[in-house]
Amino acid sequence: MRISDSLILDRPEQNFFADPALDRAFGVVMALATEVYVQRDRVRALERKLEAAGIIDRADMDREPSEDERQANAEDREAFVEGLMINLLGKQQAKGAS
Amino acid sequence: MDDRSFVAAQDFLLSSKTFWTKQIYEDLKRTYEDAVARSGKTPTTPADVAAILEGDTLYRYFAWLERHLQRLKYAGRYGLVPYHDERRSVLAPPLRDTGAELSPTLEMPSYYRRVDIHQHPGGVMSDELDGYVYERGARSTTPLMGASHADLHHRFTDLVAAQDAERVLYGRILDMGCGFGKSTQPFHEAYPDARIDAIDLSGPCLALAAHQAPSRSSPKVRFRQMNACATDYEPDSFDLVTSTMLVHELPPGEIEKLFAEAARILAPGGRMVHLDFHAIDGPFARFMHYGHGLRNNEPFMQPWAEMDIHASLSDKGFTNIKVIPFQEAEGVDLENHAAWRFPWTVIQAELKTGG
Structure with a gap:
């Protein structure tokens, strides 16, 4: 599903922040937040269906994970955090012209 | 997009709007009041309020959020427009033969074409599914009212009918700018024997009104495509002319024409009643309301809010002119409401018997 060209107009942008970059960046944040909520809603629906079918026990899923499970997720978690936070360092990852 | 994802996204946006309506607005009002207290000066105009707030980060x-939550609601990835567009093959055919009296050659006024009101892409009249989009969008216009939004129209109709306890005054009713019929049905229920004509510029909205309204089975109710500022009715055609949330969509010159047209087609002694936004208490509320108009693509809210209604209506032969704040839902404190709300107002007048 793509956003239709008919919904993209050549009209002046309304800006509310001193730098229009922040207006646009916050738009990205809200679009992502919407996606996160859509996924969250779908996961909950899936869990309800699976529990109704006797496949999972949601109370069991809600329990604190065991140390083994946390360790099993650690590598994936660290990679996720690195990919997110490395952007704050301003480090270059390819040689530029200067 | 699947239905679940659409509903989840729209629910998320509505919850965000509710947070905006309560917490953010209330914090912003406190920020403003603290700044006023510190300055020792009392703002008297919206410009005074702007000088205090416009540089504030929370503002x-x-x-x-006021602008972009509405944009995402209509035109985002999970917006009302793409959602309905994907269901066109199912939704559109039933709208093509509804009994609504449409005039495909009716010229749309330039103000109506120039701005996409409510940030509804293309406005409410350019696509055959616009009625559906508008109807779905209107359900979440006022977050705190929730499911009681439809009750607003019944409360308005009850107010009008309360001044006619025997239900005998209004045998002929004109509902101007009826949209998808949300205002028409309560009048039909209150006055089942009255002949009701419901008119609007938008063909797609009228088609949906005729398709959905239980009143469509009644020969007493007609949905007709027409400009409320220039109707085809003869003088003395109606006992009551009414509208809900129409007037603020019109530029001042069109409002004058609307009132003049109501005076022309009303019976002597007939009544005109509009539910709209007008009675605004103080410069802070006025600043917020004018800003809402700009951010929501409703450029005529400000000139309408500043219009001298009494002078305009008196000139056109109306009397007993009243402009009354309207309680849109049970429990709303008109004097001390904490959360953001529209300045709901009833504007009513009677045509002079000799006028």
Whole structure:
């Protein structure tokens, strides 16, 4: 599903922040937040269906994970955090012209 | 997009709007009041309020959210327009033969074409599914009212009918700017024997009104495509002319024409009643309301709010002119409401018997 060209107009942008970059960046944040909520809603629906079918026990899923499970997720978690936070360092990852 | 994802996204946006309506607005109002207290000066105009708030970070987010939550609601990835567009093959055919009296050659006024009101892409009249989009969008226009939004129209109709306890005054009713019929049905229920004509510029909205309204089975109710400022009715055609949330969509010159047209087609002694936004208490509320108009693509809210209604209506032969704040839902405190709300107002007048 793509956003239709008919919904993209050549009209002046309304800006509310001193730098229009922040207006646009916050738009990205809200679009992502919407996606996160859509996924969250779908996961909950899936869990309800699976529990109704006797496949999972949601109370069991809600329990604190065991140390083994946390360790099993650690590598994936660290990679996720690195990919997110490395952007704050301003480090270059390819040689530029200067 | 699947239905679940659409509903989840729209629910998320509505919850965000509810947070905006309560917490952000209330914090912003406190910010403003603290700044006023510190300055020792009392603002008297919206410009005074703007000087205090426009550089404030919370106000910038308030304004951004007011504009962009509405944009995402209509035109985002999970917006009302793409959702209905994907269901066109199912939704559109039943709208093509509804009994609504459409005039495909009716010229749309330039103000109506120039701005996409409510940030509804293309406005409410350019696509055959616009009635559906508008109807779905209107359900979440006022977050705190929730499911009681439809009750607003019944409360308005009850107010009008309360001044006619025997239900005998209004045998002929004109509902101007009826949209998808949300205002027409309560009048049909209150006055089942009255002949009701419901008119609007938008063909798609009228088609949906005729398709959905239980009143469509009644020969007493007609949905007709027409400009309320220039109707085809003869003088003395109606006992009551009414509208809900129409007037603020019109530029001042068109409002004058609307009132003049109501005077022309009303019976002597007939009544005109509009539910709209007008009675605004204080410069802070006025600043917020004018900002809402700009951010929501409703450029005529400000000139309408500043219009001298009494002078305009008196000139056109109306008397007993009243402009009354309207309680849109049970429990709303008109004097001390904490959360953001529209300045709901009833404007009513009677045509002079000799006028």
